[in-house]
Amino acid sequence: MQNTPNHDWTPLHAHLHRTLKERRLLERSQQVLVAVSGGQDSLCLVKLLLDLQPKWGWQLAIAHCNHRWRADADANAEHVQQLAQGWQLPYYQQTAEAVTTSEAAARQWRYKSLTTIAQQYRYTCIVTGHTASDRAETLLYNLMRGSGADGLQALVWERPLTLDIKLVRPLLDVTRAETRQFCQTAQLQIWDDTTNHDLTYARNRIRQELLPYLQTHFNPQAENALSQTAALLQADVEYLEAQAAALLEQAQHADRPGLNRTILQQSALALQRRIMRQFLQQALPCAPNFGHIEKLVSLITAPNRSQTDPFPGGTIAYVEDNWIWLKPASGDDRTN
Amino acid sequence: MQNTPNHDWTPLHAHLHRTLKERRLLERSQQVLVAVSGGQDSLCLVKLLLDLQPKWGWQLAIAHCNHRWRADADANAEHVQQLAQGWQLPYYQQTAEAVTTSEAAARQWRYKSLTTIAQQYRYTCIVTGHTASDRAETLLYNLMRGSGADGLQALVWERPLTLDIKLVRPLLDVTRAETRQFCQTAQLQIWDDTTNHDLTYARNRIRQELLPYLQTHFNPQAENALSQTAALLQADVEYLEAQAAALLEQAQHADRPGLNRTILQQSALALQRRIMRQFLQQALPCAPNFGHIEKLVSLITAPNRSQTDPFPGGTIAYVEDNWIWLKPASGDDRTN
Known part of the structure; x- marks a missing residue:
């Protein structure tokens, strides 16, 4: 039996076991696909799940996404495959056809690839090794883009990827220092991602410069504090x-793009802004920004016949008595 | 007339005039006490208000709080007094009896002093020169303390100080770069606060190291982005x-400290957490932290007879059927 309990039952094992139970993240006997890059976080995760496997009866497998970003990408994939063999776990790999140019595109491709594997081999759950440190970094990253509370939350414990497959991040309250320590103790051979050292990536700069700076000068627990926030x-x-969303439903005109001002006037500003964003999202060719939303909010109490400057795509919003209406550019919404 | 309109009507004048009207921050003919440290933000503010004064008919005066923090504190006060004389504005000063040891204590003393002056001389409004830059710094400062959304908002456009006196911050969407530029153009003699250069103060470090770093490496508009957030x-x-607060009212037992679990179970987690914090604030000797609140939230769905570890002061929370009750330590809430 490959998956006999490890004799080194660490506090981190106990912690993960408790998290999975309390948050009901995984079920017993579930088909679990572990996304493994070869870095410390994903290696820590797969080893912990292996050790917990006898208690839970999961069917575990490893998936690796090869972005072909670096010269050592194939060697990295090979390394993960060998680890999977050593643990006698099924191994699945997806290799990018084109090298993606942005982190966002790479992320999208990765989740799509993982979902494809899960669908093909009937895994109901994909787990990733995202940590509290990732959560803190994402918060800082979005904060500097100025996206409000909505951008300030990002990494969640679980979310559905399809109707049948969910994404789970069981290490979201574990820091990167803890996964590193665990890998050392368990003598796991980490594949050091060389792009991590390239400070031109905002995210790596946050990880290697900004967070250490915040820890040194402001709060040694900054990572936890940010992750908690x-x-x-x-x-x-x-x-x-x-x-x-519930209020938008009530305020929206049944037949044409319009909002009832009386209903909006009774809402709090926090909701008015969100209603306006959700409303604009349906109408604009791109995501509405802070300025667009504030313009539309100001129409809630503006005098009759007030109107906004054109939004992207040329749409204008105007007030007619109790309603805010959208008017596509020159009677044609295909203009730009 | 000392307060004839300045011939240099800048975009910043127009901006402030519009802000005051749109946000209804100040009334015409109001008695306005301007808090002036002598730094660029407060000098910019008082000069702008002086130039706008003929349009609004305010009664303006200057208040200066001398913290006695620095060797040049008296000279600084003298400088502000001379500026007030030059502008023919009433000048009021408060001098700290003891040198305060923390920024929080100094802030408290300052607002108390300003309120005292306003009460004595019948000013209905105190204005301060806080800028978008202060707002961004406060956000970063609180963020690193990990206080959640509640700590992430701090500087507001206006709030009541007493029943009759309100605090107004008319420059909250103006950056420090803009006030500096304004002071240069208007040839205002800024009193350079030497403590601003002392990086042992977290706030100065944010201002002089962290924000410039974020602007250089992540977003040149980081200050605005943070302020907007x-x-x-x-x-x-x-x-x-x-x-x-409305839900706490409904859920709270009329006679003793207890919460109805059925009502809480129907609330969103975001509200559950806030209800629990408001509830604990009434019962604990100190502000409840993240851990205390999460413990209490977990009782909402916990089995009958579940209970928490003691909170600070020894109080314990426990479940009895449909209720969460608080039990003071050993029948005596004076223990620690």
Whole structure:
């Protein structure tokens, strides 16, 4: 039996076991696909799950996404495959056809690839090794883009990828220092991602310069503090977005793009802004920004016949008595 | 007339005039006390208000708070007094009896002093020169303390100080670069606060190291982005706190410290957390932290007879059927 319990049952094993139970992240006997890059976080995760496997009865497998970003990408994939063999776990690999140019495109390709593997081999759950450190970094990254609370929450414990497959991040309250320590103790051979050292990537700069600076000069626990804040904001945004969606439903005209001002006037500013964003999202060719939203919010109490400058695509919003209407550019919404 | 309109009507004059009107921050003919440290922000503010004064008919005066923090504190006060004389504005000064040891204590003393002056001389409004840059710094400062959305909003456009006196911050969407530029153009003699160069103060480090770093490496508009985020979070928190307070009212037992679990179970997590914080604030000797709140939230769905570890002061929370009750330590809430 490959998956006999490890005799080194660490506090991190106990912690993950408790997290999975309390948050109901994984079920017993579930088909679990572990996304493994070969870095410390994903190696720590797969080893922990292997050790917990006898208690839970999961069917585990490893998936590796080869972005073909670096010269050592194939060697990296080979390394992960050998680890999978050593653990006698099924191994699946996807290799990018074209080298993606942005982190966002790479992320999209990665989740699509993982979903394809899960669908093909009937895994109901994909787990990734994202940590509290990733959560803190994402918070800082989005904060500097100025996206409000909605951008300040990002990494969640779980979310559905398809109707049948969910994404789970069981290490979201574990720091990168803890996964590194675990890998050392368990003598796992980490594949050092050389792009991590390239400070032209904003995210690596946050990881290697900004967070250490914040820890040194402001708060040794800055990573945890930021990660906790992300968790709190997550719940706030979920609630606010749901409230706004319900109100948009009530305020929206049944037949044409328009909003009832009386209903909006009774809402709090926090909801007005979200209603306007959700409303504009349906009408504009691109995501509405802070300025667009504030312009539309100001129409809620503006005098009759007030109107906005054109939004991207040329659409204009104007007030007619109790309603805010959208008017596509020159009677044609295909103009730019 | 000392307050004839300045012939140099700048875009910043127009901006402030519009802000005051749109946000209804100041009334015509109001008695306005301007808090002036002698630094660029407060000098910019008082000069702008002087130039706008003929349009609004305010009664302006200058207040200076001397913290006695620095060797040049008296000279600084003298400088502000001379400026006030030059502008023919009433000048009021408060001098700290003891040198305060923390920034928080100094802030408290300052607002108390300003309120005392306003009460004595019947000013209905105190204005301060806080800028978008201060707002961004406050956001970063609180973010690193990990206080969730509630700590992430701090500087508001206005808030009541007493029933009759309100605090107004008319420059909250103006950056420090803009006030500096304005002071140069208007040839205002800025008193350079030497403590600003002392990096042992977290706030100065944020101003002089962290923000420039973020602007250089992540976003040249980081200050605006952060300030905007603070404004968005402000509205979110106001709404969420009000919702939570209304629900706490419903869920709370009429006679003893207890919460109805059925009502809480129907609330969103974002509200549950806030209800629990508001509830604990009434019962604990100190502000509840993230951990305390999460413990209490977990009781909402916990089995009957579950209980928490002691909170600070020894109080314990426990479940009895449909209720969460608080039990003071050993029948005595004076223990620690």
